[in-house]
Amino acid sequence: MASRDKIKAQGKTSEMDSEEKKTNLDSNSVDNVKHFLLSSQVSMLLKLGTEEVHKKMQEILQIYNPHTCLKEAALLDYYVSGFMWAKEVNLPSQKISNFMTILHMLLDNIKNKHMSLVDNIKELANALKGTENSISTSYELVEIYTVEEAVYIVDFFKYSLFQHYRLYEFLFHHPRKEMVFSSEENIETFKIPHSLYPLPLEEGMSQDKCDLLQGVEEEDQLADEER
Numbered sequence: 001m002a003s004r005d006k007i008k009a010q011g012k013t014s015e016m017d018s019e020e021k022k023t024n025l026d027s028n029s030v031d032n033v034k035h036f037l038l039s040s041q042v043s044m045l046l047k048l049g050t051e052e053v054h055k056k057m058q059e060i061l062q063i064y065n066p067h068t069c070l071k072e073a074a075l076l077d078y079y080v081s082g083f084m085w086a087k088e089v090n091l092p093s094q095k096i097s098n099f100m101t102i103l104h105m106l107l108d109n110i111k112n113k114h115m116s117l118v119d120n121i122k123e124l125a126n127a128l129k130g131t132e133n134s135i136s137t138s139y140e141l142v143e144i145y146t147v148e149e150a151v152y153i154v155d156f157f158k159y160s161l162f163q164h165y166r167l168y169e170f171l172f173h174h175p176r177k178e179m180v181f182s183s184e185e186n187i188e189t190f191k192i193p194h195s196l197y198p199l200p201l202e203e204g205m206s207q208d209k210c211d212l213l214q215g216v217e218e219e220d221q222l223a224d225e226e227r
Contacts, residue, residue, distance in 0.1 A: 035097055036104035042093045045083060054080050071171055078160070079103065085156055095145065099153060102127050106161060111172040117165045124157060 037045075037060070045053055057080050058066065066073040082103045086096040102124065109115040109123060128150045145153065161168065 036101045037097050039093045039097050042096045042100070046087060046093070046096075050080075050084060053083060057083065074171055075107070078107075081160070082156070089149075089152060091149065095149070098145075102153075103157075103161075106157065107168070110165075110168050114173075117162060120165075121162065124154070128153065 041060070045056060048056060054076070058076055061076060061079060063072045063076050066076050079100070083096070083100060086099045091099060105127065106120055106124060109120050115123070128145055
C-alpha cells in the first residue's frame with residue numbers, strides 16, 4: 001500500500017459485421033503504431049466514467065459486435081480494465097499512454113508475431129527499461145517508469161495476460177465456429193367456421209377456458225346471424 005501511495009503522489013505532481021469490419025488489432029496498420037493512445041486521448045478518457053470509457057475504447061478499437069463476438073468482447077474488456085487500472089494507481093497521462101502502448105504491443109506480439117510467453121516477457125522487460133533491444137521496434141516508448149511503478153505494471157501483466165497466455169493464443173489463432181441452435185414446434189388447432197376473430201393460443205390457457213371462450217364466440221355469431 002505504501003508503494004501505491006507513492007505512485008499516486010507522483011501522479012498528482014506530474015501530469016473502435018465482425019466478418020467485414022476488423023479491429024485495429026487485426027489490421028495490417030498495427031505495425032506502424034507508435035502510441036496506441038496519445039496523451040491528449042488519455043486526458044480525455046481520464047475525465048470519463050467506466051461506461052463512457054468502455055464506449056470510447058470501443059470506438060478507438062473499432063469494435064462493432066462485443067455482445068455477439070467473444071473475441072471482441074474479451075479484447076475490449078482487457079483494454080478497458082488496463083486503462084482503469086492505470087487510472088486507479090494514478091499514473092501521469094504520458095505514462096498511461098506508454099502503459100496502454102505496452103499492453104497493445106504485447107497483444108500484437110501474440111497475434112501477429114506468434115511470440116512465445118518467454119519472448120513476450122522479455123519484450124515487457126525491455127519496454128519498462130526503455131531500451132532499444134525490443135523486437136517490437138515499431139513502438140515508441142519515451143517515458144521511463146520508477147521501480148515502484150514497474151513492479152506494479154509487471155504484476156498487472158503477470159496476473160492478467162501472462163497467467164492466461166494460452167487462452168489469448170487460442171483467442172487469436174483458433175477461430176470459433178458459429179453455431180445456430182433452433183427448434184420448431186407445430187401446434188394443431190381446430191377452426192371454427194365463420195369465426196370473426198383469431199383463435200386463442202391453446203398453449204397459453206387451460207383447455208376449459210379455451211372451450212368456454214370458443215363457445216361464447218359461437219353463440220355471439222349465431223345471435224348476429226339470427227338478427
